[in-house]
Amino acid sequence: MAARIIDGKAEAARLRAAVRDEAAAFTTRHGLAPGLRVIIVGDDPASRAYVRTKTRMAAEAGIAGELIELPETSTTVELLSRIERLNDDPATHGILVQLPLPAHMDAEAVLRAIDPGKDVDGFHPLNVGRLFSAGRSLPEDLLVPCTPWGCLHLLRTTLGSDGLAGCHAVVIGRSNIVGKPMAALLLGADCTVTVAHSRTRDLPELCRRADILVAAIGRAEMVRGDWIKPGAVVIDVGINRVATGDGGSRLVGDVAFAEAIRVADAITPVPGGVGPVTVACLLRNTLIAAQASTRRTGSP
Ligand code: NDP
Numbered sequence: 605m606a607a608r609i610i611d612g613k614a615e616a617a618r619l620r621a622a623v624r625d626e627a628a629a630f631t632t633r634h635g636l637a638p639g640l641r642v643i644i645v646g647d648d649p650a651s652r653a654y655v656r657t658k659t660r661m662a663a664e665a666g667i668a669g670e671l672i673e674l675p676e677t678s679t680t681v682e683l684l685s686r687i688e689r690l691n692d693d694p695a696t697h698g699i700l701v702q703l704p705l706p707a708h709m710d711a712e713a714v715l716r717a718i719d720p721g722k723d724v725d726g727f728h729p730l731n732v733g734r735l736f737s738a739g740r741s742l743p744e745d746l747l748v749p750c751t752p753w754g755c756l757h758l759l760r761t762t763l764g765s766d767g768l769a770g771c772h773a774v775v776i777g778r779s780n781i782v783g784k785p786m787a788a789l790l791l792g793a794d795c796t797v798t799v800a801h802s803r804t805r806d807l808p809e810l811c812r813r814a815d816i817l818v819a820a821i822g823r824a825e826m827v828r829g830d831w832i833k834p835g836a837v838v839i840d841v842g843i844n845r846v847a848t849g850d851g852g853s854r855l856v857g858d859v860a861f862a863e864a865i866r867v868a869d870a871i872t873p874v875p876g877g878v879g880p881v882t883v884a885c886l887l888r889n890t891l892i893a894a895q896a897s898t899r900r901t902g903s904p
Pocket of ligand 1: 751776777778779780781782783800801802803804807820821822823841842843844878879882
């Protein structure tokens with residue numbers, strides 16, 4: 605029987621609707637909408653399209669989203685001073701700097717400069733530390749990296765909230781953006797977690813022992829059907845553009861989807877799986893940041 609397809613688009617729409625309701629309540633209560641500022645440096649067309657989607661979705665959810673476009677030639681100092689001003693601006697609850705930054709910029713210094721309470725990407729070392737030291741339940745004001753949070757959310761909707769406990773989860777990829785925070789979240793959900801990377805020995809064999817397989821590699825269709833344990837749940841984070849025969853291109857994940865659906869119990873498609881939930885989580889984080897800021901300042 606073919607695997608269940610995990611519908612990330614539908615789940616993201618549900619998450620955005622919940623954010624919209626809470627954002628409206630926040631705005632009524634505080635006379636100010638939750639505010640998100642997205643900074644992009646340079647003119648990479650794919651990144652620009654992606655940040656425009658983020659601000660459009662924010663507006664649809666009742667979040668005041670503003671796109672700040674800086675030229676490729678901007679310096680780290682210029683970007684840091686922009687961030688400082690946003691840190692001090694009470695109408696800005698969330699700040700996101702679209703990565704990757706141009707090579708001449710100090711990305712680490714930039715991420716460290718964002719007020720941890722406004723760090724809606726969850727990449728500030730303080731938020732990373734809080735995530736890794738959290739137990740089974742995450743603090744309600746914690747800003748968690750959006751992609752792994754989205755993956756966990758899809759796993760919970762697929763397996764039920766208690767369905768992850770005791771599962772062997774294999775995460776392929778150890779980036780700070782996806783792999784490592786994913787591993788922390790799965791540990792918090794009582795999975796037994798193995799993190800694999802480019803130096804892992806016999807990756808197919810390791811994957812065949814996974815009840816939950818998360819692929820965050822960036823290599824088109826690398827995970828084959830015979831790497832997957834029958835009945836496993838597969839979360840495909842990868843987004844890879846590959847050429848089609850007719851001179852065009854299409855997006856594929858890190859998992860060979862047509863093979864995997866014959867073996868897995870459930871799988872996310874690419875596109876339409878993890879991606880939409882990632883954007884919904886960004887809106888959710890902005891709301892969390894806004895709510896936490898009013899608690900800090902003691903506003904009603
Ligand atoms: P990185 O390039 O930062 O990390 C890739 C990881 O994959 C590394 O840990 C690397 O290992 C590992 N890897 C590479 N080749 C192999 C291999 N042959 N065998 C085993 N492991 C390997 O990528 P990201 O984590 O940023 O992103 C991963 C993918 O997810 C990309 O396709 C990206 O586009 C996508 N993505 C999707 C998002 C979404 O919203 N859906 C959001 C973010 C990313 P090592 O550390 O040893 O180099």
